[in-house]
Amino acid sequence: MGCALANSSSNVNHKEESITQTQFVLASKLASSIGTGSFAKRAIPQVEETPVQDPLAEVMPMFEQADFIINQGKNSLTSKKETSDLEEYENKEVIGFKDVDGTDKELTLYYNVTFNEEVEEDESEKEETRKGIIKSDSFEYPFISKDEIEEEQGEKETSYEITIQTGVDSFITSEQSFEEEVKNGKTVKEEKYSYTVVTNGKVSKEYSYEFETGKDNVTEIELEYNGVEYEMTSFIKENQEYLKLEIENDATDEETSYLYLKTVDENNNVTYTLVK
Secondary structure (H helix, E strand, O other): OOOOOOOOOOOOOOOHHHHHHHHHHHEEEEEOOOOOOOOOOOOOOEEEEOOOOOOOOOOOOOHHHHHHHHOOOOOOOOOHHEEEOOOOOOEEEOOOEOOOOOOEEEEEEEEEEEEEEEEEOOOEEEEEEEEEEOOOOEEEEEEEEEEEEEOOEEEEEEEEEEEEEEOHHHHHHHHEEEHHHHHHHHEEEEEEEEEEEEEEEEEEEEEEEEEEHHHHOOEEEEEEEEOEEEEEEEEEEEEEEEEEEEEOOOOOOOOEEEEEEEEEEOOOOEEEEEEE
């Protein structure tokens, strides 16, 4: 499901760098949204008022994350290495991307890198760790990231973890895991994304999701948040884009579904109208 894994290399290769850069972007968005209630520094898509309490507004920022990953190529993610102008860090990297509102954004990373590799007869494990600071136009925080690749007899597991320290007892952790296994001559791939926000020593937000894009450009995103499972399906019908949101509450076994019409105006503002 989702993106294909890259081929193995001694360090993180181009595809894996892209995945890591995407996670830095998403983690930094969470960092910039602390205290604002917004995933990105932009207007959250508006849901037209209805007599029914609309469940979309609370989870929409998380679905925007998934959309960013799915469309990371279209979002023109770029990276350039520069000579570090801070003595304590050997590396400087500038990540550029287009935000969900179409504006150009940049993140600057300063860091040092350590590598570790263990190879045995039928398995290998590679690890790359970065420690440094991440800067944007609105914040500067210390971070640590770790990329791990494990391979064993036709199986491959890749994981990426980034932790941004936003305060003394506050941090954001972003994790990705990819598993690739050959079964009956076919490669089976699984992806999972999870995010944890800790504020003053307490978990204030925790969620995970996975996604897949099927036939006819129908995209399915599954999200688990606060004990509730959400599944959003995006599809085109009669030249109009719709979102179907299905909700399953594990505690009550209740299942509900909603259908929205998505519209985008000339200023790139997104509106979701509850159809039924």
